[in-house]
Amino acid sequence: MRIGGIDAMQADAASGTEKEDPTGHxxxxxxxxxxxxxxxxxxxxxxSTNTPxxxxxxxxxxxxxxxxxxxxxxDLAPGVHGLLGPNGAxxxxxxxxxxxxxxxxxxxxxxxxxxxxxxxxLTAVRRRIGYLPQDFGFYPGFTVRxxxxxxxxxxxxxxxxxxxxxxxxxARVGLADRIDxxxxxLSGGMVRRAGIAQAIVNDPEILLLDEPTNGLDPEQRxxxxxxxxxLGTSGTVVVSTHLVEDVAVACTGVTLLEGGRVVYRGTxxxxxxEGAADGTDDGAxxxxxxxxxxxxxxxxxxxxxxxxxxxxxxx
Ligand SMILES: Nc1ncnc2c1ncn2[C@@H]1O[C@H](COP(=O)(O)OP(=O)(O)OP(=O)(O)O)[C@@H](O)[C@H]1O
Numbered sequence: 001m002r003i004g005g006i007d008a009m010q011a012d013a014a015s016g017t018e019k020e021d022p023t024g025h026x027x028x029x030x031x032x033x034x035x036x037x038x039x040x041x042x043x044x045x046x047x048s049t050n051t052p053x054x055x056x057x058x059x060x061x062x063x064x065x066x067x068x069x070x071x072x073x074x075d076l077a078p079g080v081h082g083l084l085g086p087n088g089a090x091x092x093x094x095x096x097x098x099x100x101x102x103x104x105x106x107x108x109x110x111x112x113x114x115x116x117x118x119x120x121x122l123t124a125v126r127r128r129i130g131y132l133p134q135d136f137g138f139y140p141g142f143t144v145r146x147x148x149x150x151x152x153x154x155x156x157x158x159x160x161x162x163x164x165x166x167x168x169x170x171a172r173v174g175l176a177d178r179i180d181x182x183x184x185x186l187s188g189g190m191v192r193r194a195g196i197a198q199a200i201v202n203d204p205e206i207l208l209l210d211e212p213t214n215g216l217d218p219e220q221r222x223x224x225x226x227x228x229x230x231l232g233t234s235g236t237v238v239v240s241t242h243l244v245e246d247v248a249v250a251c252t253g254v255t256l257l258e259g260g261r262v263v264y265r266g267t268x269x270x271x272x273x274e275g276a277a278d279g280t281d282d283g284a285x286x287x288x289x290x291x292x293x294x295x296x297x298x299x300x301x302x303x304x305x306x307x308x309x310x311x312x313x314x315x
Contacts, residue, residue, distance in 0.1 A: 052077050053206055053236040059107035061093045068093035070260035080232035082247030083240040085257035091240040092134055095210045099131040127156050130204030132195045134211050140184035144175055147183055148198045155202035169201040172227055189215040207237045213246055225250035248292035256299055263303040271295040
């Protein structure tokens with residue numbers, strides 16, 4: 001059986017990162033191992049709203065000779081956190097470490113109060129995480145229902161709840177009418193929505209979405225923003241995107257990466273304020289840039305001026 005997206009996974013394997021199953025989740029989700037969930041909710045104990053569910057200190061990720069993440073510190077609590085930054089900033093590298101599919105070169109990562117190092121911690125935490133990779137594989141002959149059910153099984157959603165959980169996740173991404181269609185018959189945007197459905201099927205406490213709105217039409221993007229907000233009320237959502245407007249509308253917090261470092265943290269409102277405070281005429285206004293997009297540009301320019309980094313400089 002051909003598996004879509006297999007090339008990307010082989011490239012990851014060649015780069016020395018952990019082997020993944022076709023959906024892009026790490027192997028060893030611990031299916032069949034001792035469950036540590038709350039029997040009522042299927043979750044572990046939920047952290048209080050202000051407790052960081054993600055704690056990162058001095059995180060470094062190196063890919064051969066390039067440094068993707070350069071000793072970053074980050075604490076994220078429940079809410080929706082937009083991860084912005086130019087191409088190569090390190091967004092995907094960060095999300096992959098948080099999803100436990102690639103290992104840091106150095107530093108400390110704590111997810112849901114657990115240090116993610118040994119196999120036991122990995123299997124326990126993976127059940128409570130949802131992950132949409134930038135490119136994910138799937139069996140083209142699977143229906144949407146089978147694809148999402150497969151991930152529900154990997155995540156150890158109890159059998160008696162799995163069927164309803166799959167239908168709910170698929171409905172939440174607006175694919176209910178295609179639930180029994182084969183994956184290979186879906187459009188690119190629909191495949192992306194099926195990918196989001198598999199990421200939320202276990203009602204994750206940490207949800208990691210790498211460019212989730214890629215390929216979605218404008219109507220779906222608007223609906224997806226509403227879903228993001230809803231998901232952020234019960235968990236910690238990290239969304240990597242180039243669409244600053246998605247962050248402005250749907251996120252409670254913004255983290256901007258450049259060159260593997262955190263160069264800005266704030267709210268969508270404070271980011272928009274950076275654009276107004278900048279005062280330089282960059283032409284973005286003439287071209288219809290929104291306040292948040294002008295803020296994004298202003299922060300990057302200020303950072304580059306301070307560090308004398310030319311735009312697009314390679315590390
Ligand atoms: N498998 C790999 N092998 C070698 N270098 C890599 C690999 N993956 C990422 N890199 C490098 O690490 C850096 C960060 O890449 P990453 O994909 O994390 O950035 P990004 O912010 O997600 O970029 P984009 O917005 O283009 O998706 C880049 O310099 C990239 O070339």
